[in-house]
Amino acid sequence: MHRIYLDNAASTPLSPAVREAMAPFLAQSFGNPSSAHRLGVEAEEAIDRARELVARAVGARARNVIFTSGGTEANNLAVIGGARARKTAGRHLIVGPTEHASVRKAALALENEGFEVSFARLDAQGALDQGHLATILREDTVLVAQMLVSNEFGSIYPVRDVARLVRTRAPHALVHIDAVQGLGKRELSITELGCHTLAISAHKVHGPKGTGALIVSDGVQLEPLLHGGPQEHGLRAGTENPAGIVGLGRAAADAEGSREQTVAHLTALRELFVQLIERLPGAKLLEPGTPQQAMMPGIITTFLPGVPSSVRLHHLDERGVLASAGAACNAKRKDVNPALLAAGLDADDSRRVLRFSLAATTTEEEVRHALRVIEELHHELEAVES
C-alpha cells in the first residue's frame, strides 16, 4: 500500500542530496575535527563549509552559527545559557504563549535557580496579545522566548514586533526565537528580526535528526550547557558530528534556496484542504490569529467532529495516510492549548483536532488521494455513530 506522509512538521524525509553530502563522513572521512592531521582537517573544513551554508540560509555570518544536537538543545542553550549569562541584570523570563516544550520547560527549570517565569498570552482571536506582553515586560526581564511559526497551527507570530517591544521595555533582555518550523518557509535573519538568538533544526527540512543550530548574534554572551573541549567557541563542548552538520548545511541551503517555490507549492496544496474542510459538515480549519496574520501554509490543523482524533488517526494510518494529533512532541499532553480555546473549542473538542503537515516533497496527487481517504472515512465514521 502506498503511504502518504502528512506529518512533516514532526519530521521530514531525508533528501537524496543531503544523504549524498553526508555519506563520506559516515565512511572514509571519519576523523575528529579537532585532530591536527589531514583527516581531522578534512572534517573540520567540511564543518566550516556547512557553517557557511547555514549562515547564508539565515542571513548571518559563519561565526554566528553554533551547531547543536537539534532544536531542543538549541532552545535550551538559548534559554538557560542566555538567562544564566544575564542573571546579574535580573531573574525574570517571559515565555511565549504556545512555545515548544524545549523552551517552556527549559525556562521553568530555571525556577530552581531563583528565576521567575511569566507567560505571554493569546488574545481572543488567538493572536499574540502584545498589549499584555508590554505590561509583563520589566526592567529585570533578562530573556523573552517567542516562536516564529507555531508547530501546532502554522500561525506566524510577529516576532519582529516582539523584539522591538522588548528593546524599549526591557533593555537587558535577550530575545530568543524558536524558528524550527520557519526555516525554508520564511526569510530568517537575526538582524531583520531583531533577535539575539535563533534556533533551527535539520530534520524539519529534509536533513538528518540529531542536528540543529543556534544562531547567536555578535556580542551576545551565553553560558554553555555542556562543559569540556573548546568546540563551537566553547559554547558546545563535545566532538562535533560532521555527518550531521554537513547534512544540516546542505538541507538548510536547499531549504532557503527553494523557499519561494516551496511556499507557493504548499499554498496551492493548502487550498485543496480548505476546500475539503468546507465540504465536511461540522469540520473547521483552525487558523488562530488576526485575519491579516500570515499562516505557514504547510501546517493544516483541523477540528473534525465525531470520534476522537486518536481513533481517526489509526483508521487513516490503516489506509496509508499518516498524520498527527496536534504536535507530535506533546501529543500526550492533557492541558488544552490556548490557541484552541481561542478558536472556540473546548477541552472535549480539543481531542478531535488533527494536524496534516506538508513539505516540498508532498505531491498534489498524494494530497488529492489523502483527501478522498479523509472524506470517505469521515462519512463512514458518521454513519457508524448515527
Add this chain to the structure above:
Amino acid sequence: MTTLDVTTPEMVLIRYGELALKGKNRGSFEHALIRNIRAACEPISNVYVERLRGRMAVIPEKRAGDVARRIQDVFGIKTISPAWGCEPAPEKIAELGRAILADALRDYAPNHTVQFRVKTSRGDKSFPMTSMDLDRFVAPLVLEGVENVKVNLSKPELTLGIEVRTERAYVFVRRLKGHGGLPVGTLGRAMVLLSGGIDSPVAAWLAMKRGCAVSYITFHSAPYIGEASKKKVVDLVRALARFQSHSRLFVVPFTEIQETIRDRAPAPYRTVLYRRMMQRLASRLAKRDRCKALVTGESLGQVASQTLENITCIADAAEFPVLRPLICYDKEEAIDLARKIGTFELSIIPEPDCCTVFMPPRPIIKGRIEACEAAEAEMDVEALVERALEGLEMINVKGDVY
C-alpha cells in the same frame, strides 16, 4: 492617511567621502566600489547598484537589512542608510516619512521625548521646492498627532532624511557607519606576508582599507609544524574575506630553507635570515601575481627581529617597497583592531608557525647586512628559492564568512 508598510527597506543609500574627491579617477573608483558591493552581497542577494551624484543606491532582491550590514564591510564608504522610496512629490514624501517615523519611534522607550528633525538634500535641483522648504512642508505633516516628539534642529537624536532625485525620492532614518578608506583594488595589488599571529591580518586589513587588493603568502615547515597551522592561516584569510571576497593564498614550503640556515649560518642570525628568505620568496610571487608592494605586520621594537637594524637587514632582501601599516602601533592597538575585524579569536589559537622552528636562544638584536650576506654566501640562495617555489601550493579562498 493610509499606513504604508515599512518593514523591509527598498534600497540602501550609500555615501562615500574621500572617494568623491578623487577627480579624474572618480569613475574607476566608483566602478570598483560597485564591483566590491556586488561581491560582498552576492552570497545572500543579487543587488542592482545605481550611481547617483556622490551617492549610490543599492537595490537588493531580498534581505535589505542584511545587505546593509554586509555593505558596512566594504571599504570606501562613509555612511549607509537603509531607505524607502516614493514618487518625488512633497505629499508622497510626507506620507512615507510619517510611516517611517512611526516605525522608528517604536525603538524608543514609551515615555521618552525624542528630539527630532527633517533634513532634505536634493540631487535634483529642478525640484520645485528648496531643501529647507521641503523640510518645513514635511515636518508638520509627519508630526501631526504624534506624541513624545519635539523638533530640535541643532541636536536631533532622530533625523528623518530625505533625498530627492529626478525620478524618485528616498526617505530614511538610520545612518550606519562604514569603515571609510578606499575601495579594495583601486590602488593595485599587494602581497601580504601572513603568519598565524595577531599583527599580519591587521596589516592586511589596513592595506585593504587604503585600496590595495591583497594576495597572501605564508610559509610552511612540514613536518615541524602540522596541517592545523596551515588551516589556521586559511581561516584568517577567510575571516578577512569579509573585506575582499576572493583571495589567493600561496603556501610556500620552508623546511629546506630553515634546515639549511640552521646548519650553515650563525645561530643568532637565524630569524633575520629566515625573514630575508621570506622577502625574497614573497617578492618572486609578487612579481608573478602583479603586486606592487609587500605588506608585513612588523611593529617597531615589538620583538627582537623588529629593531631598526633588523628591519633594515630584512627589507634589504625585498625587491618591492615594504608597507608596514602597524610599524608604530602598540600591541594593544593592534589587538583592539584585530578584535574589531574578527581575526583576534583565530590568531590566538595556539598553533606554532614556522618562525618558532629552530628558534635560537639569543637572537641578534642589531643585525648587519654584511653579516647576513656573509652567512648567505655559505648557501645557494637562488637554488633554495627555486626549489621552495616549485613546491608552491595555491589556495583560492572565496567566502563571506566570520
